[in-house]
Amino acid sequence: MNNIYDFIVLGAGISACTFSSFLNQRFPEASILLVEHGRRIGGRGTTRKSRKNKYIEFDHGLPSIDFSQHISQDILTLVAPLINSQKLVDISKDILLINEFGVLNNVSINYKTYRSLPFMANFCEEIINQSTNPNNINFLFQSFANSMQRANDLWNIQINNGRIIKSKNLILSSSLIAHKRCLEILKIKSLPLRNAFIPGKDKIVDELLREANKLTFIKRRIYILHVSNLKLVQSFNNQYLQIIFSDVIKEDLNLERIIFQKQLDGSMIVLLHYFYFNNLIEIDFDNIIKYLTSLFVNYRIFIDIFLQSKLIDKMDWRASQSLDHLLDKGLQWSSTSKIGFCGDWFDMDSCGGVESAMNSAIRLVKLLK
Numbered sequence: 001m002n003n004i005y006d007f008i009v010l011g012a013g014i015s016a017c018t019f020s021s022f023l024n025q026r027f028p029e030a031s032i033l034l035v036e037h038g039r040r041i042g043g044r045g046t047t048r049k050s051r052k053n054k055y056i057e058f059d060h061g062l063p064s065i066d067f068s069q070h071i072s073q074d075i076l077t078l079v080a081p082l083i084n085s086q087k088l089v090d091i092s093k094d095i096l097l098i099n100e101f102g103v104l105n106n107v108s109i110n111y112k113t114y115r116s117l118p119f120m121a122n123f124c125e126e127i128i129n130q131s132t133n134p135n136n137i138n139f140l141f142q143s144f145a146n147s148m149q150r151a152n153d154l155w156n157i158q159i160n161n162g163r164i165i166k167s168k169n170l171i172l173s174s175s176l177i178a179h180k181r182c183l184e185i186l187k188i189k190s191l192p193l194r195n196a197f198i199p200g201k202d203k204i205v206d207e208l209l210r211e212a213n214k215l216t217f218i219k220r221r222i223y224i225l226h227v228s229n230l231k232l233v234q235s236f237n238n239q240y241l242q243i244i245f246s247d248v249i250k251e252d253l254n255l256e257r258i259i260f261q262k263q264l265d266g267s268m269i270v271l272l273h274y275f276y277f278n279n280l281i282e283i284d285f286d287n288i289i290k291y292l293t294s295l296f297v298n299y300r301i302f303i304d305i306f307l308q309s310k311l312i313d314k315m316d317w318r319a320s321q322s323l324d325h326l327l328d329k330g331l332q333w334s335s336t337s338k339i340g341f342c343g344d345w346f347d348m349d350s351c352g353g354v355e356s357a358m359n360s361a362i363r364l365v366k367l368l369k
């Protein structure tokens, strides 16, 4: 319990797991502790299990992973074994686009889209499995780091149960603690990262805090529907299907995509992704179903699915994807304070959040001496 870790990593999402696995490959003897607020690994790329029905499990966050043509050799080293063993599968053919006239088409994209099997949360688990000495990677779940102080060359991190954990280096894999939105989300009065530093003491951290404050976020609400009519689900040809809404629909109605995921008990989960920027406008769900049935009017199977579906939950991702003012990668590491940052809030010239998160984590490891 009095361990001093070489690294404490706040978060256990894709960037934190990539950082830990890649660091462990380079420095197998370094001890790492990932402190995660949630109940399991994955961050926004996580998976939900139903408490009522053990056969129901679905990806209610990140649905798929985009990798550009110029994916780095380092990412490839981590993901190639997963692709070869079919734990990461190319689902480009399972993605369609529906336009405002209700016409479904294949999507033409210049990157590849993958899904982790059996679920998205397995992606992070498999990334950790690529490490050389997994015994040195430890996890603390349902623990939120709410204050941090550096004294006598050590980081002292306080977690929500009051316990203090210590490390030589600290890595923040989420912008949450560096951005003002955490004041509202966590119902606190001042930024934990700001509290840890007297202004002027660390130029990198000062600049990072200034720049992080400019980040704006896309928020997402996922409507989770269940279709229990087994005969109907059986007549739906795809085990998994993702339909993206056209730009016109996105702009008019803030609907991003809809995902159909068959379940082990023969039922189906349907996830409707809705996005917003400032305040969420509550929409009557019956109106959403009315719109969907009118949009898919030419496709009987979808109409039946929508009409027979039951809304079972909603999931709000308030601390979601950074949109613009992404941070310069020069701010990723402060050797003065032994604090580093990674995640999809850094400008990594990548094709999506996941690739950015992974690139930033790998780059951060390479900055460590």
Ligand SMILES: Cc1cc2nc3c(=O)[nH]c(=O)nc-3n(C[C@H](O)[C@H](O)[C@H](O)COP(=O)(O)OP(=O)(O)OC[C@H]3O[C@@H](n4cnc5c(N)ncnc54)[C@H](O)[C@@H]3O)c2cc1C
Binding pocket: 010, 011, 012, 013, 014, 015, 016, 035, 036, 037, 038, 042, 043, 044, 045, 060, 061, 062, 063, 064, 065, 066, 143, 144, 145, 146, 173, 174, 176, 177, 220, 222, 273, 317, 320, 321, 342, 343, 344, 345, 351, 352, 353, 354, 355, 357
């Ligand atoms: C619904 C949805 C759809 C998406 N679609 C796409 C897509 O199509 N393409 C794409 O590229 N990306 C998409 N994304 C974004 C993608 O999921 C993220 O870019 C990626 O998962 C980022 O990983 P990360 O590790 O940087 O951050 P995160 O996954 O956010 O991980 C950070 C972790 O840190 C934890 N944490 C934060 N602060 C603390 C603290 N103080 N103490 C303890 N734990 C803490 C959080 O709980 C979280 O688990 C989507 C996201 C969502 C939610």
